[in-house]
Amino acid sequence: MNKNRLFVVIGALFLALSIASYGCAKKVVKEEEGMGAAKKEEIKAEPKRVEPAVEKKAPKEEPMMEAKVEAKVEAEAKAEAKAEKMAKPETKDELSALVEKEGKLFSIYFDFDKFSIRDDMKPVLEKDAEWLKKNPAVKIKIEGHCDERGSDEYNLALGDRRANSAKKYLVNLGIDSNRISAISYGEERPACRESNESCWSKNRRSEFVVAK
């Protein structure tokens, strides 16, 4: 008899919580934290919808926590589409914020001694292009940079290629080439100065500076 009552209480609590958590991200965080800090890393800034399917996994006491985790994972998977819809405006804002704060768009990075656009950099260029389309009056200067290794002169030439390679990609995405100028700084303007790969990879870049 006791066991059943326990289940009812917990079930009710659970249901109540689920309903309450159907709100915005922050609320979820607070309530989840109240329940158990262990789940902190699972929490994302996305609204969650706990499916009724969860109740199937209810039976034991301790596994209540596990069940919750599983439920969350499922819910997140299903809510992804919705989350992305809500997330998009945030990325755009992020870029506008960057332009306001630092006067430049997202930078892209290159492999050693290469000027070809990496696959993982293409989405970044797409975001930059999108922003440029939404802000048609803006002109940019693309700077090509290199890490400190190798001759200064070769790096000036490589930087020139990196700047132009990024320009070409943006032009192919539909940006008017008259809006874009390119300049190489070779290894002369590093973003960081340490002599290790972590810093070097940060220096092998093209920056997209908003022209004043």
Add this chain to the structure above:
Amino acid sequence: MRQILILTILVTILAATIIGTANHSHAKIYIDINSPSSRRLPIAIPDFKMLEDSEPRGQIAAVLYDVLAQDLTYSGFFDILDKKSYIEDPKQIRFTEREINFKDWSVIGADLLIKGGVSLKENEVTAEMRLFDVVLQKTLIIRRYTGKKVDARRMMHKFANEVIELLTGERGIFDTRMFFVSEASGNKEIYVSDYDGHNVKQITHNKSINISPQWSPDGKSILYTSYKEGQPYLYIFELYTGKETRISNYAGINIGARWSPTGREIALTLSKDGNPELYILDIESKEVKRLTNNSGIDVSPAWAPDGKKIAFVSDIAGNPNIYVIDSDGANLKRLTFEGKYNASPAWSPKGDKISFARLNNGTFDIWVMNTDGSQQTQLTSDSGNNENPSWSANGRYIAFSSTRGGGSQIYIMRSDGINQKKITKEGINQRNPSWSPFQR
């Protein structure tokens, strides 16, 4: 009978005279500069005497002594004998051939002896220098230098040159100078110093980025790339008149420029036609002639001293390598096939070797090879990144930048890698050395 005797005596005297004259001519070979392992000449250099000193307990004699001793030591031809072994009484003034007891010096093993006397009157320095052949008990060089105190080091450099020229038959480089890029001011500006790093002077003051300084063949002008107008353009600055000319301002990069041996043309890299390629620019007409035409990056031209060929870096093979091309664009030949990255070739003024930087196992080292690419020899190792070699005017030494001490410093070494010596100050990043021609 008597006649024969007289004749014999006469002939003997004549023969003796001829032989005697031969002995007193400069037929004695002191240093065979081309011999692979000449023994170092033992030389004694007692402290210089202060003949007159307006600065009580001044240091000038000791300073000048060090300048000369360092030059001669660095040349690699001398073994300066330890002063502790000298037996001549230092209190006595024995300055001339007649005064000197050469036995005092031959007994300690010296072949040569240098004596110096210094006078300082207000701001004017006079140095009287003599070089003696201890064995022949003869004066070989007498020189007297006068000038301002700031020029005193230069006097010793000039005397060191005289000593080298007499003993080896080759011109000395001790009064030559070095351009380099330094971040001392917080920006990359170009500076000049003596070959040993002293007397540093700032040349550019534009607070922008200034790189790749190069000496003109007459030693009077500097060629460099600067961003002072917002783009990498090429400038010629006349050191003694202060006149500056913007020599190349094409769209894209105008970089890595080197003067031809005649001084009438410049080889450089331009990207104006869509790709970094080599061009030759005529200084007078400003006309530009394209030298390379390929899909790779072509940079860092280095002229052969006869002006007929140009070594450069190209990545047409997929990674940067050293190539040679005739200065009319024909006969392209690849010289390096090893190492991930071969850069910054420098052609020896002697014409026989090309020095360059190679990346191997993650770091750059200075290498040297014959001009046909054979005998590639590594000169630095386990010493950080070593780049941008530049030859001394006599082709005996190489300046380069090295990060072996943390930060980038300028070093000089013999062209076989011996005696690697730092010439710049710690704590500042200094790179891109360019060693001057012989000073007139």
